[in-house]
Amino acid sequence: MNAGQPDQQALVQNVANCIRMSQSGKPDQIKQAEQQLESQQQNANFGPLLLRLITNDSVDANIKLGAAIYFKNYVKKYWGHEQDIICVDDQNFIKTAIVRVMLHCDKNSQRLLSEAITIIASHDFYRKWDTLLPELIEKLKSEQNFENICGVLRIIESITCRYPDKEQNVSLVEEIRYILELFQDLWLTL
Numbered sequence: 001m002n003a004g005q006p007d008q009q010a011l012v013q014n015v016a017n018c019i020r021m022s023q024s025g026k027p028d029q030i031k032q033a034e035q036q037l038e039s040q041q042q043n044a045n046f047g048p049l050l051l052r053l054i055t056n057d058s059v060d061a062n063i064k065l066g067a068a069i070y071f072k073n074y075v076k077k078y079w080g081h082e083q084d085i086i087c088v089d090d091q092n093f094i095k096t097a098i099v100r101v102m103l104h105c106d107k108n109s110q111r112l113l114s115e116a117i118t119i120i121a122s123h124d125f126y127r128k129w130d131t132l133l134p135e136l137i138e139k140l141k142s143e144q145n146f147e148n149i150c151g152v153l154r155i156i157e158s159i160t161c162r163y164p165d166k167e168q169n170v171s172l173v174e175e176i177r178y179i180l181e182l183f184q185d186l187w188l189t190l
Contacts, residue, residue, distance in 0.1 A: 008045075012053055015040065019053075019066035041074060042085055048093045050074065051101045054109060061106065068109035075116040080123030095120065099135050099155075103148045110151045118158040125159055126178055133159070133182050140186065 014036075021033035040046055050071040054064050075094075078085040086094075098120070102113040117132075125132055139152045160179065166172050 008049075011040075011045075011049055012056070015049060015067070016053060016059060016063050019063050019070065020060075023062060023066055037070065041078070044087050044090060047071065047074060047086055047090050048097070051094065051097055054113075055101050055104050064105070065109055065112075068105065068112040072112045072116045072119075075119050079120055091124075095124070095129050095131070099132070099139065099152075102151060102155075103139065103143070103145075107147055110147070111154075114151055114154050114158070117155050121155075121159050122162070126175055133179060137182055137186055 018033040018036045021029045022037070024030060024033075050067045053059055053067040054071070056064075059067075079091075084091070098113060098117055102110050102117065105113060121129065121132060133156075136152050136156055140149065143149050143152065163172070163176060
């Protein structure tokens with residue numbers, strides 16, 4: 001076990017306690033919890049920590065849902081700024097893990113993480129996140145759970161629904177071509 005492991009566990013427990021306090025219904029506890037969470041947002045590993053909390057089977061469902069809400073809001077607030085508020089390592093971890101985490105969640109958390117994926121994709125797809133669509137297509141081919149299939153389809157729809165409103169240019173055509181090329185094998189096997 002490495003020396004940083006207890007610190008990581010303490011951080012997870014602290015964030016879980018803050019989320020629990022934010023759900024208490026007591027204004028003073030809610031304010032204190034929100035201040036503590038706000039102070040931790042720009043620390044390295046905060047986003048990945050929330051994802052780990054969401055997938056932790058020993059964590060209460062309400063805490064997981066609170067973590068999913070907080071994660072979506074965290075992504076909405078900090079992703080895609082000119083200066084990287086979320087460090088590159090955290091961004092890479094999040095992009096690698098988020099689809100798997102989303103498919104591990106209950107329906108409510110799944111929708112929140114789907115929204116977070118949509119936000120990230122609006123900034124990074126496809127040039128900075130070229131693994132997203134291949135991962136989603138693979139999930140469509142292999143996934144057996146109907147709710148998870150619907151979750152994957154929601155993400156794909158959220159990525160592609162923005163095209164009618166965009167002005168046609170070379171970059172847009174390249175992106176659409178990229179999507180069509182990836183989907184062609186799936187469509188041909190149906």
